[in-house]
Amino acid sequence: MLKTIVFAGGRYRNADFYKLVAESCDLRIAADSGAEFMKKIGLFPHVLVGDMDSISSKTLEECVEMGVEILRFPSQKDEIDTELAIAEAMRRSSDVVFVAGAFGERLDQMMAAFRLMERFKKVALFNESLYSIVVEKPTALRSLSGEIWSVMPLERDTCKVSLSGFKYSIFERTMEYLRPYGVSNESLGKTVKIDPGDGKLLVFRYHKGLVNWIDELTGIL
Numbered sequence: 602m603l604k605t606i607v608f609a610g611g612r613y614r615n616a617d618f619y620k621l622v623a624e625s626c627d628l629r630i631a632a633d634s635g636a637e638f639m640k641k642i643g644l645f646p647h648v649l650v651g652d653m654d655s656i657s658s659k660t661l662e663e664c665v666e667m668g669v670e671i672l673r674f675p676s677q678k679d680e681i682d683t684e685l686a687i688a689e690a691m692r693r694s695s696d697v698v699f700v701a702g703a704f705g706e707r708l709d710q711m712m713a714a715f716r717l718m719e720r721f722k723k724v725a726l727f728n729e730s731l732y733s734i735v736v737e738k739p740t741a742l743r744s745l746s747g748e749i750w751s752v753m754p755l756e757r758d759t760c761k762v763s764l765s766g767f768k769y770s771i772f773e774r775t776m777e778y779l780r781p782y783g784v785s786n787e788s789l790g791k792t793v794k795i796d797p798g799d800g801k802l803l804v805f806r807y808h809k810g811l812v813n814w815i816d817e818l819t820g821i822l
Contacts, residue, residue, distance in 0.1 A: 602696040602697065602819055602820075603627050603628060603693070603694060603695045603696050603697075604625070604626040604627050604628070604695070604696065604697055604699070604815070604819055605626060605627065605628040605629075605630060605690040605693070605695040605697070605698045605699070606622060606623050606626040606628070606629055606630070606698075606699045606700075606701060607630045607631075607632060607635070607683065607686045607687060607690060607698060607699070607700045607701065608623075608629070608630070608631045608632065608635030608636070608638055608639050608646070608701050608702055609632045609635050609682070609683045609686070609700060609701065609702035609703050609705075609710075609714070610632060610633055610634035610635050610637075610655055610682070610683075610702060610705075611701075611702030611703055611704060611705030611706075611707075611710070611711075612702065612704065612705040612706060612728075613638045613701070613702060613728075614728075614729055615729040615810070616641060616642045617642075618729050618810060618812070619638070619642055619701055619729075620642040620643065620644065621812055622699065622701070622727075622812055622815060623639070623642070623644055624644075625812070625815055625816075626699065626815075628647055628648070628690065628693065628695065629644065629645075629646045629647050629648075630646055630647065630648045630649075630650060630686045630689060630690055631646035631648070631649045631650070631651075631686070632650055632651050632682040632683045632685065632686040632702075633649075633650070633651030633652065633653060633654065633655050633656050633682040634655035634656045634657075635686075635701075635702055636649055636656055636660055636661075636664060636669075637656060637657065637660055638702065640660055640663065645663075645664060645667045645669055646664070646669055647669065647670065648669065648670045648671075648672065648686075648689060649661075649664050649669050649670070649671045649672070650672045650674070650682060650685045650686045650689050651672075651673070651674060651682035651685060651686070652673070652674050652675060652676040652678065652682065653673055654676055672685070672689065681710065681713055683700065683703065683710070683713070683714055683717065684713075684717055686700075687700065687717055687721050687724060688721075691721060691723075695723070696723065696819065696822075697723050697724075697725070697818060697819045697822045698721070698723060698724045698725070699724075699725050699727055699815065699818075700714065700717075700718070700724060700725065700726045700727070701727060701728065702728075703726045703728075704726065704728050704731075714726055715733070715803070718733070718734070718735055719735050719755060719801070719803075722735070722822070723822045724822070725818050725822065729810055730807055730808065730809065730810065731805055731806060731807045731808060732805070732806055732808060732814060732818070733803065733804065733805045733806075734804050734818065734821075734822065735755065735801055735802070735803060735804070736795050736797050736801065736802045736804050737797060737801050737802075738797065739794070739795070739796040739797075740794070740795050740796075740821060741792055741793070741794045741795075742792070742793055742794075742795065742804075742806065742814075742817070742821070743791060743792060743813070743814065743817055744766065744788035744790070744791060744792060744793050744806070745788065745791070745809070746788060746789060746790055746791075747787060747788065748787070748788045748806065748807055748808070748809065749785055749786070749787060749806075749807040750767065750786045750787070750788055750793065750804070750805065750806050750807070751783060751784045751785060751786065751804070751805040752764060752776070752783035752786065752795060752802050752803070752804050752805075753776070753781050753783050753784065753802065753803045754776045754777070754778050754783075754800055754801070754802055754803075755778075755800065755801040755802065755803050756778070756800065756801065757778050757800065758775055758776070758777050758778050758800075759775065759776045759778075759797060759798055759799060759800030759801070759802065760773075760775045760798050760799050760800070761773040761774075761775075761796075761798030761799055762774055762775070762776045762796065762797060762798040762800075762802065763794070763795075763796040763798070764783075764786070764793070764794070764795055764796075765793070765794045766788060766789055766790060766792050766793035766794055767786045767787060767788060767789060767793055768786060768787040768788075768789060769786050769787075773798065776802070783802075
């Protein structure tokens with residue numbers, strides 16, 4: 602299976618964590634200034650995508666010297682650079698795309714990334730402490746006792762939602778779109794089960810810096 606990591610231009614803290622994740626992926630794509638952080642962890646992207654308005658000229662030159670494939674787009678465009686990077690990953694038949702740097706100070710960009718995750722499927726957003734995925738079918742996920750999880754409906758009220766393995770479990774209950782009572786639940790053991798009923802759920806897991814979920818999500822998404 603082709604695992605792709607996209608580095609967006611967001612906020613990064615733990616360099617070793619991201620390098621470990623990046624090295625476990627087959628294809629590395631940088632969205633514009635995402636290449637700046639990649640350089641800090643001693644890696645270059647296989648593909649650099651964007652309008653190149655936020656990457657430094659030095660880093661761009663170094664990418665050229667390293668033989669990075671560069672896909673340059675005009676600054677006046679409908680897509681954000683992260684969108685272009687995910688679309689390129691899908692064009693290359695990626696089975697799963699892990700997007701780093703989507704959780705940053707730009708709340709609008711972050712919200713856009715959630716929309717992209719819902720649109721493209723097979724996409725996970727992540728950072729050093731959490732990941733987020735869209736669940737559209739009954740799914741079992743590994744966990745640790747005491748982890749924080751949040752589950753919220755997408756698009757509309759979602760009926761017949763069931764959550765088990767949590768401190769606050771529910772069975773075939775309606776989760777209302779405008780009432781986020783699924784936030785800050787707690788896992789009880791090694792597995793949680795999430796059934797989205799007749800809709801789609803946005804799921805957050807606070808993974809405490811682990812990376813074993815990379816292979817797990819590869820087989821699930």
